[in-house]
Each structure stands twice: as C-alpha cells, then as structure tokens.
C-alpha cells in the first residue's frame with residue numbers, strides 16, 4: 640500500500656451544516672461533502688448523522704481505491720479533547736457525548752475529537768495564514784468571537800476544554816448584555832451580530848455587519864460610529880490577548896474579516912496605540928476560509944495516527 644493512497648476522514652460539525660472531506664497526509668483535500676446538521680432534531684439524531692456521514696466517507700475512500708486511516712471530528716461548544724467528549728454545546732445540544740469512542744467503534748479507525756475554532760486555528764497555523772509563525776492567535780469573528788492559541792503547531796485546550804474564549808473578555812463594564820449572561824463582553828460589542836444589532840438599535844432598521852462595514856467605508860456617520868466602537872473594543876481584546884500570549888501573528892477569520900482593509904487598517908492602528916512594551920503582532924486575514932475547521936479536524940486525525948504508531 641503506498642502512502643499516497645492514504646486519507647483521513649474529516650468532519651467539521653456546525654449548528655446548521657457539516658463540512659466534510661477526505662484529506663491526504665500532506666493536507667490536500669481529495670473529496671468534499673456538505674450535509675445538514677438539523678440540530679433541532681436533538682443531539683442523538685445529530686450524533687447518528689455524524690457517524691453515518693463519517694462511515695459514508697470512509698466507504699467513498701475505499702470505493703475510490705484509497706485507504707481511510709483515521710477520522711477527525713470538530714464540534715462547537717465545550718470539548719474535552721483529552722477524553723474525546725463533546726461536553727456541552729449551545730447550538731448542537733451535546734451533553735457529554737463520547738464522540739471519539741463512538742467514531743472509533745463505528746469506523747474501526749483511530750479517531751480524534753476537537754473544538755471547531757481550535758481546529759480552525761490549528762489549520763490556519765499549520766497550513767494557512769499563520770504558516771510560518773511559531774506562535775499564532777487565531778480569532779474567529781462571526782455571530783460570536785472565539786480564539787485558538789497555537790504554539791508549535793498545537794492548540795492549547797485549557798484544563799476544562801474551554802481555552803480561547805476571548806469573546807468573553809470584559810471590555811466595556813456595564814456595556815451590552817452578552818449571550819453568556821454578563822454585560823460588556825467583547826463579543827457583545829464586536830461580533831458581527833453585535834455590530835448589526837447596535838446599528839439597527841440606533842437607526843431603527845435591520846442591518847447586517849457587512850452593511851455597516853460598507854456604509855462606514857462610504858462615510859455614513861452612524862455607521863462610522865458603530866464600526867469604530869466595535870474596532871476599538873476589538874483592539875482592547877486583542878491587546879489583552881497579546882499581553883497574555885505574546886504571539887507573532889494574529890489571524891482573523893470568520894465573516895467580519897471579509898471587511899478587509901476597512902477592518903484591518905483601523906484595527907492595526909488601534910492595537911498599536913494600546914501596546915506599550917509588548918511587540919506588535921502581524922495582523923492578517925485567514926487563508927483557508929470556511930474549510931479551516933475541516934482541515935483542522937483532518938490534522939487532529941493525522942496527529943492521533945502519528946501518536947498511536949509511535
């Protein structure tokens with residue numbers, strides 16, 4: 640069997656959809672699939688779909704003359720990567736689901752379970768925009784804000800599987816209420832949904848963060864104000880991140896990073912103003928788009944394989 644024919648089965652499970660792929664050990668994708676998660680069916684049904692899809696991918700690999708050698712699954716929420724358990728998830732409903740063991744049993748292959756943002760960060764740090772940096776902070780900004788701190792190609796998980804929750808750094812005491820229940824968290828000010836909500840509140844018209852970005856770029860005063868508030872709070876969060884992690888590269892991903900220079904230019908300036916003796920990190924946009932989580936799941940599978948064959 641030539642190693643060229645070996646692939647890992649990779650799944651990135653989100654609240655609405657699953658991005659799935661067969662990935663070679665060198666990180667190239669040979670096949671992709673997308674499936675609906677339909678989270679409202681409940682965690683048992685979702686788990687069943689994950690296992691069916693993973694088994695289907697392994698079958699597809701074999702039908703194409705390839706050898707599936709391991710499986711990696713990334714899920715949102717709190718993930719205990721050491722035990723391979725999806726501990727808790729708001730949008731998928733997982734409560735202590737031993738997904739790694741279930742996948743290993745169903746597929747008869749070594750399996751890994753990871754956190755979606757940490758997996759995405761791992762992929763950006765090893766294959767994407769942070770490729771040449773040893774110390775990377777990946778920050779995903781969408782409906783929420785979460786991060787992954789990747790050092791030497793491995794993402795820190797924390798003692799309880801909850802490392803990287805940079806969206807819940809307190810940046811505006813007494814500010815807007817966050818989904819976590821507290822007020823003034825970074826994601827309550829700077830997430831894409833918070834930006835859209837804030838503008839809608841002030842203007843009275845439903846608006847998305849992308850529209851706010853466009854209007855701010857065109858110089859509309861209200862949009863400029865809301866955008867600036869969000870950028871400054873984000874700079875506060877990133878300055879805290881830099882004080883804690885001292886990374887060489889910050890990779891911004893998620894929907895908000897699509898704003899390009901309209902985000903990166905003022906953010907870079909605001910971050911620079913906040914740093915004193917800390918070195919300024921390189922601030923770059925993500926390179927792998929929405930494939931990052933799935934590629935990260937593949938990397939976790941490959942890492943598991945390497946560990947088991949040692």
Ligand SMILES: [Zn+2]
Pocket residue numbers: 806807817818819820821824
């Ligand atoms: Zn919060």
